[in-house]
Amino acid sequence: MKISTENNYVLIGLPHSGKSTFIAALWHIFESEDLEDSLIIKGLPEDSEYLNKLRDTWLSYKDFERTKVENKHHITLTVTRQSDDVISELRFPDVSGEMYMIQFENRKLDFEYLKMIQTASGIILFINPDDVIEPQLISNVNTCIGNPESSKNVDEVKNWEFNDAPTQVILIDLLQMILENIVKPIKVAVVVSAWDVIINVQNSNPSNWVESSLPLLFQFLKANDSQLKHTFFGISAQGGNYSEQTSEFQTKSPSERIIVQTEMEKSNDITLPIKWLLNNE
Amino acid sequence: MAETKAKSIKCKQAGCSASTDGKCLEGLSPDACPHCSIIEDDISEDIVVPDIVEAIITPDKEIFHNVHRGEALELSETSSITNSSLTRLIILAGLSEAGKTTMLASIFDLFQCNSNFCGYIFAGSKTLIGFERRCHHARIKSEREIPVTERTKSSDSKVFLHLKVKSKEKIPTDLLFTDISGEIFKELNNSAIESKNFELAKRADHFALFIDSDQLSNLTNRNIAKTRSIGILRSLIETGMLGVNTYIEVIFSRWDLLQGKSDVELHLKFVESIKEKIIKKFANTHKNIAFFNLASRPTNLTNFYFGYGVVDIFTDWVEKSPFITDIKTDTSIEVKNLSTREFSRFTY
Numbered sequence: 001m002k003i004s005t006e007n008n009y010v011l012i013g014l015p016h017s018g019k020s021t022f023i024a025a026l027w028h029i030f031e032s033e034d035l036e037d038s039l040i041i042k043g044l045p046e047d048s049e050y051l052n053k054l055r056d057t058w059l060s061y062k063d064f065e066r067t068k069v070e071n072k073h074h075i076t077l078t079v080t081r082q083s084d085d086v087i088s089e090l091r092f093p094d095v096s097g098e099m100y101m102i103q104f105e106n107r108k109l110d111f112e113y114l115k116m117i118q119t120a121s122g123i124i125l126f127i128n129p130d131d132v133i134e135p136q137l138i139s140n141v142n143t144c145i146g147n148p149e150s151s152k153n154v155d156e157v158k159n160w161e162f163n164d165a166p167t168q169v170i171l172i173d174l175l176q177m178i179l180e181n182i183v184k185p186i187k188v189a190v191v192v193s194a195w196d197v198i199i200n201v202q203n204s205n206p207s208n209w210v211e212s213s214l215p216l217l218f219q220f221l222k223a224n225d226s227q228l229k230h231t232f233f234g235i236s237a238q239g240g241n242y243s244e245q246t247s248e249f250q251t252k253s254p255s256e257r258i259i260v261q262t263e264m265e266k267s268n269d270i271t272l273p274i275k276w277l278l279n280n281e
Numbered sequence: 282m283a284e285t286k287a288k289s290i291k292c293k294q295a296g297c298s299a300s301t302d303g304k305c306l307e308g309l310s311p312d313a314c315p316h317c318s319i320i321e322d323d324i325s326e327d328i329v330v331p332d333i334v335e336a337i338i339t340p341d342k343e344i345f346h347n348v349h350r351g352e353a354l355e356l357s358e359t360s361s362i363t364n365s366s367l368t369r370l371i372i373l374a375g376l377s378e379a380g381k382t383t384m385l386a387s388i389f390d391l392f393q394c395n396s397n398f399c400g401y402i403f404a405g406s407k408t409l410i411g412f413e414r415r416c417h418h419a420r421i422k423s424e425r426e427i428p429v430t431e432r433t434k435s436s437d438s439k440v441f442l443h444l445k446v447k448s449k450e451k452i453p454t455d456l457l458f459t460d461i462s463g464e465i466f467k468e469l470n471n472s473a474i475e476s477k478n479f480e481l482a483k484r485a486d487h488f489a490l491f492i493d494s495d496q497l498s499n500l501t502n503r504n505i506a507k508t509r510s511i512g513i514l515r516s517l518i519e520t521g522m523l524g525v526n527t528y529i530e531v532i533f534s535r536w537d538l539l540q541g542k543s544d545v546e547l548h549l550k551f552v553e554s555i556k557e558k559i560i561k562k563f564a565n566t567h568k569n570i571a572f573f574n575l576a577s578r579p580t581n582l583t584n585f586y587f588g589y590g591v592v593d594i595f596t597d598w599v600e601k602s603p604f605i606t607d608i609k610t611d612t613s614i615e616v617k618n619l620s621t622r623e624f625s626r627f628t629y
Contacts, residue, residue: 108345135393136421138428139578139587158424160417165410166393173409177348216393216403223404223447 007278008091008119012174013126014167015097018193018237020067022126023075023094024058025237025258025270027051030079034255039079039271042087050094051075058237059254061246067096072112079274088278092124104170105162109177117178122187122277125171128194132213135166168214175220179227188221188230189273195234195259196241205263206232233273234261351410354441356481359457362407362443367605368455370484371598374513375491376506377463380534380577383430384491385442385458386415387577388595391588399592401446401599404453408443415442415460419578428578435462446599454599470512473520482522486602489530489594490514492555494539494574498548507555511562518563526603528569530594531559537579537589571597 013019027048030041045051050073057064073094080087093116103109109117158164178186192198192206202209210232211218221230239249239257249257258268349361362368373381389412392403406412419428433440440461447453459481469476482488490513496506514531517523533539539548556572564570573594579585 103348104351106345107348107350109348111344111346114346133422135390135416137390137394137587138419138421138423138425139580139582141421156424157418158422160414160423162410164417164420164422165413168393169409169413172405173351176405176407176409179405180348181346211396215396219392219397219402220405223402223445223453 006089006091007121008116009122009124009274009277010117010120010178011092011094011124011126012100012171013097013128013193014100014131014170015066016131017097017126017128018191018235019097019126020054020064020094021058021237022124022191022193022235022270023051024054024064026274027055028058028254029258029268029270030077031055032255033082034253035267035269035271036082038082038269039088039274040082042078042080045075045077054094061242061249063242066098067094069096069098069102071096079271081275090274100174101163101170103177104165104173109181114181118182120182120186122189123175123178124189124191124273124277125175126191126193127167127171127210127214129192129197129209129213130194132167133165134213135169166216168217171214171217172220175224175228179224185227185229187277188228189277190221190230190232191273192232192234194236194238195261196236196239198234199259199261206234206261207263209234231276232263233276235259235270235273237270349407351408352414353408353411353437353439353460354443355439356441359441359443362455362457366453366455367602368457369486369598369602370457370459370481371487371489372459372482372485373461373489373491374466375463375532375534376467376493376509376513377432379463379491379493379510380532380575381463381489381491382415382433382460383419384532384534384575384577384591385460386412386419386430387588387591388444390416390419391591398446399596401448401595404445404447406442406444408441411439411442427580433460433462435464437462448599456598466513467509469516470509473516476516476520476522479517479522482517482527483524485523485527486604487528487530487598488514488517488523489532491532491534491575493535494533494548494552495535497533497551497555498539498542498545503551507551507558511555511559514559514563518567523567524603525566526569527567528571528597528601528603529563529567530571530573530597531556532573532575532590532594534575534577536574537576537581537585540584541581569601569603 011019011022029035029038033040054064075090075092075094077090078087079090095113099113103113175188190206190210192209195206198204198209204212207218221228236259239245239259242249255268258270260267260270260272262272350358359368373384375381388398391398415430417423418425418431440459442458442460444456444458445453446456469479490510492510493506496502514523514529523529533552539545539552542548559570574590575594576585576589577591578587579589
């Protein structure tokens with residue numbers, strides 16, 4: 001039996017980006033052993049109460065409550081591939097998306113987070129397509145509707161606030177904060193969550209979607225590939241819309257409703273980003 | 282006697298306050314800084330703990346690590362960029378409302394909305410928030426009906442915006458743009474002493490002089506716009522602040538507004554007279570003078586596109602530097618005269 005080193009991962013994502021849903025579905029796949037090639041759990045963790053609570057919510061087709069800033073759940077799992085005997089210990093915290101907004105605004109990292117990124121071997125970066133703020137220009141709208149004569153006075157306009165920043169700018173800034181505090185390159189699995197929303201309206205793969213929807217982030221990752229080796233995943237841990245599809249989900253096994261799309265394939269294996277991060281190539 | 286282990290920081294570096302407030306002079310975490318050592322102290326109940334207890338890090342006490350501010354930089358803050366690469370310094374000059382800040386905002390938006398901009402991809406910026414603030418009033422989020430740019434304050438010393446870009450097969454290039462109020466340039470035109478103090482111009486790779494074409498096509502205002510704008514250039518050249526190899530770009534901004542006026546031919550002739558005057562007056566000593574028409578954010582997108590004219594200017598800014606003799610081979614750049622570390626001694 002081979003034991004690999006510890007693998008610390010950081011899950012980055014703004015509020016509602018799908019981090020907790022991902023962990024819930026991941027825990028289900030690890031433990032259920034439903035999928036032949038997926039990673040599976042090798043021995044139960046000492047405390048699985050939080051993971052089981054997340055999974056129960058996911059199994060009962062309920063939306064997750066927002067993770068609170070003060071609640072950091074440190075998760076440690078020992079997993080193995082079903083095809084060989086390599087055991088890996090995974091450590092990652094489930095932190096609030098609000099914490100990342102606070103970092104962006106306050107320009108400070110707490111030392112616990114700093115230590116976490118300095119010892120991390122990988123990042124999973126979550127993006128929820130439904131919540132992407134784009135840099136929409138007034139001039140583009142005016143081209144469609146014609147140039148209005150402005151009737152607004154100065155008091156009626158809105159001054160810039162941190163949460164006005166486009167999603168791609170915030171995510172780049174968070175990655176830059178990491179880059180300035182690490183010395184070794186780090187792998188980044190970019191996860192486009194709620195992927196069912198994308199594939200229902202367009203035939204796209206995750207990297208094409210990021211390139212067209214968050215072009216600045218795509219450029220940044222490409223330009224910094226030597227420091228941020230990255231790849232893209234489209235993942236719907238929920239599988240679809242609960243209000244419309246719960247009865248359909250109830251006829252399948254829970255694992256079957258998970259959608260995972262890479263550049264090459266589509267499957268239910270939500271452990272693929274972890275496998276990619278674990279792969280030393 | 283109960284004993285607890287606590288940690289305190291000791292730093293060997295002069296001027297570092299890490300031992301008192303936990304803030305490392307180098308901006309590093311104490312365990313990452315080569316000058317700092319973290320000492321585990323035994324604290325017994327009957328030891329009188331001195332005032333330094335404030336600096337003791339206990340596991341449950343949160344101490345934060347500062348990261349880059351994200352806002353526009355002060356001159357002293359640019360050294361982290363200029364010390365790490367040969368940075369292009371681009372001074373945007375011109376009278377108030379000539380379109381300097383609008384162009385910077387447009388460049389950032391052009392990167393944000395496209396998969397690349399004239400063959401360059403975005404590689405980073407230490408001033409993302411600074412850019413965002415400048416872009417805001419042209420975005421829907423501002424709830425404005427027509428896009429505007431907020432006027433740059435003359436009192437603001439945080440005037441440097443940073444952009445790092447990369448083109449195929451090349452190492453990234455750092456660009457530092459100034460966003461200085463037009464009022465400052467008016468002062469330079471009024472006072473030779475002020476011009477002599479504008480030492481930053483000596484280090485400029487590019488000096489971009491913005492002349493408002495809307496003013497040039499107004500028969501009442503055009504001579505003031507012409508004389509004042511050329512006056513800025515003259516002041517800096519005659520006081521020796523603009524090096525002979527500095528690239529000077531004369532930019533006729535808000536070009537769409539001139540083209541939208543009646544008697545366009547008349548206005549174009551006036552623009553030509555400005556070009557002739559600049560060439561006649563300065564080209565003998567300053568060989569690198571070029572002229573550009575620009576409409577960063579045209580009001581009418583039927584005849585002009587967003588960022589009209591930006592491509593040519595931006596490409597020059599990235600590719601040309603008077604301080605580099607062989608820019609094509611990035612791995613063997615020969616730097617003339619000026620060490621990047623000298624950058625921070627310049628003032629404006």
